[in-house]
Amino acid sequence: GNSVTQMEGPVTLSEEAFLTINCTYTATGYPSLFWYVQYPGEGLQLLLKATKADDKGSNKGFEATYRKETTSFHLEKGSVQVSDSAVYFCALSAPDNAGNMLTFGGGTRLMVKP
Amino acid sequence: NAGVTQTPKFQVLKTGQSMTLQCAQDMNHEYMSWYRQDPGMGLRLIHYSVGAGITDQGEVPNGYNVSRSTTEDFPLRLLSAAPSQTSVYFCASSQQGSQETQYFGPGTRLLVL
Numbered sequence: 001g002n003s004v005t006q007m008e009g010p011v012t013l014s015e016e017a018f019l020t021i022n023c024t025y026t027a028t029g030y031p032s033l034f035w036y037v038q039y040p041g042e043g044l045q046l047l048l049k050a051t052k053a054d055d056k057g058s059n060k061g062f063e064a065t066y067r068k069e070t071t072s073f074h075l076e077k078g079s080v081q082v083s084d085s086a087v088y089f090c091a092l093s094a095p096d097n098a099g100n101m102l103t104f105g106g107g108t109r110l111m112v113k114p
Numbered sequence: 115n116a117g118v119t120q121t122p123k124f125q126v127l128k129t130g131q132s133m134t135l136q137c138a139q140d141m142n143h144e145y146m147s148w149y150r151q152d153p154g155m156g157l158r159l160i161h162y163s164v165g166a167g168i169t170d171q172g173e174v175p176n177g178y179n180v181s182r183s184t185t186e187d188f189p190l191r192l193l194s195a196a197p198s199q200t201s202v203y204f205c206a207s208s209q210q211g212s213q214e215t216q217y218f219g220p221g222t223r224l225l226v227l
Contacts, residue, residue, distance in 0.1 A: 004156070032212050032213040042221075043118075043204055043218035043220045044204065044216075044218040045218065046215045046216070049213070049215065051213040089156060089157070091156075093212040099145060099159075099163070099170065100147075100162075100211065100214060101159050101162065102159070102216060104156030105156055107154070107156055
């Protein structure tokens with residue numbers, strides 16, 4: 001079956017530090033890959049996505065590249081801010097899956113200190 | 115656009131009680147789904163719908179019922195609540211296609227005593 005594994009948190013960084021959150025996946029075929037972010041007390045919102053191999057998704061200074069050869073979709077940001085403190089979820093959607101079901105990783109909590 | 119809305123925001127139930135979690139979207143999305151979020155486990159799919167009148171089970175459907183009489187609404191029913199159903203519930207909607215973005219509601223936090 002499909003699965004997503006991401007690094008456990010919490011990840012604690014100082015403001016302006018470099019961020020990497022690792023994500024690897026198992027799936028048949030070529031899934032679409034997503035990063036969702038959940039700010040405190042809110043629902044999930046899309047941060048970025050990539051739908052085919054070697055695509056790079058980017059948004060708000062965050063980037064992730066779809067690496068088919070390593071089945072990875074690591075999230076990076078060059079300089080984090082306090083406002084980036086949130087829980088980050090890596091997810092995949094297998095092609096032709098009924099209902100567009102997302103398979104999620106366990107989430108990584110990021111805390112950024114001033 | 116209000117997007118995806120959910121009510122209530124928070125609910126406390128006693129074991130054996132029933133309740134309905136409401137979900138509505140105003141984006142004319144065909145696909146709607148319910149997920150539950152538990153610590154360290156990400157989100158898991160409970161039920162989904164690909165259009166009015168069509169529903170199907172997800173990964174963890176036991177103890178939950180759904181119906182989809184309109185495109186806009188997708189309520190989730192707990193027939194006899196159990197402590198294992200204590201969780202945060204999210205409704206989501208999207209257009210058809212595995213590459214499409216899912217839009218999530220703000221969630222309902224449920225505590226079953």
